[in-house]
Amino acid sequence: MTATDRPRTFPGTPATSGSDIGLSRLRAADLIPVATGGLRTRRVRVLLSMLGIAIGISAVVAVLGITRSSQADLLARLDRLGTNLLTVVNGSNLSDAEVPLPATATTTIGHTEGVEAVAPTAELAGVGVYRSDKIPPQITGGLSVRAADSSLVSTLGADMLAGTYLNEATSRYPTTVLGHTAAETLGITDLSGAPRVWLGGRWYTVIGILRPIELASEINRSALIGFPVAARDFAYNDRPSRIYVRSQTERTLEVFEVLARAANPKNPNEVAVSRPSDVLTARLEVANATTTMFVGLGAVALLVGGIGIANVMVISVLERRSEIGLRRALGAARRHVAAQFVVESFLLGTAGGVAGVLVGVTVTYGMAVHLGWQVIIPPAAMSAGLGTAMAIGVLSGIYPALRAASMPPTQALRTS
């Protein structure tokens, strides 16, 4: 216990007299344990102060992740459906029924450069479709009857849910193919028992049901019959009311411009040409706008979180005056005290950032899986989130650290 052989030169101690004074130095490796000391003793407060940053970062990461995932989904749908589908209508009359186009419209559109496929359809005004002949005619259920041919399926890329589509032969007979919504409304879910519908005052046999068509909802609500049988039963006069056009993708805009004149050269301004995929494109833009808003909210949460950390650090500095005084007495320079508090604050921010990124990724993942989207979490969002949290940690720590460093050691020691 007694040290008789006491060496005067202890490790780190310079020679007793003369020479220069050893500087106060703190090893970088010691800075972390010194800084975490304060955190370890105040766990609840540490968790609470991390919360603000965690919420902000998770909001930003989740919003960016969810938007990106949903946009990827929209883009994939756009890709699948194509942006080159155009529809041509001749406007609608007061009763909201479509007005027929000239009989030549299909041919002239088909000859237009850049057009790949044309599918004419004609809404049969005043013709309804019902489950049975007992239903009053005015109860249409929002369904309409439409004449079409086999080009419709290829042009729209439609698939059959059950049965077959109209062909050359069935187009001549009282047979019908139901759109998805129409089939549901009429209560026909499959073709067992050869179901019939009461269509325009006659029985028509249902030979097929279409799957939902995303870009042509009016087809979903229609019962489709062939042109020949439409001409025979309902005096169809070869004038289509709505024409679907598939153009070459790169020439879509060009085709869009000339379609009205091609469809109705005499009164091109009566013709309305539209691109159904614009709805999806618009949704992409809306998603972008909401992203900006939510990222803005996340930024506010981060700001509040940063202030929270600064607040907690200021309190911590006040509470730990005697520790600061002790460290100064042990030889800590002002810079070491400042570094201790900045690193402590930095660690708080970083921990909040890590927690926030984890929560944000989890939320994005859960949401995307739930909605059947591809999970896309932009790495930039994660690294920027973490980086922001670290920067906020450091910034929030500067003022408290300077306060701690400028505290006179004697004053710090007195208040304990």
Added chain:
Amino acid sequence: MSVVLEVRDAWKVYPGNPPVESVRGVSFTVERGELVAIVGPSGSGKTTILNMAAGLDRPTSGSIRIAGRAAHGLSDRRLSGLRAHHMGVVFQRFHLLDHLSALDNVATGLLYRAIPGGRRRAAAAEALERVGLGHRAHHRPHELSGGEQQRVAIARAVVGRPELVFADEPTGNLDTGSGAGVLALLDELNGDGTTIVVITHSEEVARAGRRHIEMRDGQIVHDSRSSG
């Protein structure tokens, strides 16, 4: 004998109306191996003198030389270096860090000398043995008695074998028995060659000191060495 501490006409004046003259022209020297007790009533300026001598406070005027180095005019980092390398301080309230074991508390005495952790702990274990607390190395401060806590604080002050150890009322928070133990320890360390300056208003401490400096109203009224 070499002089370890030299205080020359030190003044400490706190601004105010009228200004408070806490220390008024104090001069004394401490030689290597001495145990000096500074005694006097509260407000006599002894803590201010100790803070200035320990480099925790700067005198308004006058000079202080510690281990042959002038303390005035030093940058914060050099003055801090002087504390880290040449001095140890013991406080009345121990000032141990609650989240660290006794061993790690002692090791913080070497923290600001940039000595690697392993060597700090080895030296701390040795210092704990010196104060008779080797068996309490892994206890936290709250698991130790007051006397033991003050022994840990003393071990922390001497772990770097500083040239000067300052103790500010080291027995002020202890019962008589523990206080006597702490004084005996200081005496023993002094016997091993450690230079110690201890502040106290306890008669016993003053008697334990081989030399005592009595202060009143910011001035030295009696120095047992100069008066014999």
